[in-house]
Amino acid sequence: MKGTNWNSATGEYTRIVNAETQEKANKANLLRLKYNASVKDIAYVLNLSQSRIREYLRELWKTKY
Numbered sequence: 001m002k003g004t005n006w007n008s009a010t011g012e013y014t015r016i017v018n019a020e021t022q023e024k025a026n027k028a029n030l031l032r033l034k035y036n037a038s039v040k041d042i043a044y045v046l047n048l049s050q051s052r053i054r055e056y057l058r059e060l061w062k063t064k065y
Contacts, residue, residue, distance in 0.1 A: 002029050004058045013058065024048070025056035032057055 003025030004013040016022045024046060031037040031045065039057070043050045 002059050003056050005055060013055070016056075028053050028056040 003016045003022060005016055005021070006012075007014045016025055027046060028042050031042045032039075037045075039050050039053050043053045046053070
């Protein structure tokens with residue numbers, strides 16, 4: 001499951017815990033994978049910032065490199 005949040009206390013990306021946030025991340029991933037929507041378009045549809053959408057599309061394992 002994709003989706004991360006920036007944890008400013010630890011300075012690392014962590015898995016999404018909140019169910020509402022995970023639902024938004026799932027919607028963002030669906031729009032990206034099924035409809036090939038741009039980050040800008042997804043941000044507009046979900047009324048979120050582009051940087052937040054990029055976090056939602058990020059896979060946690062990519063952040064360890």
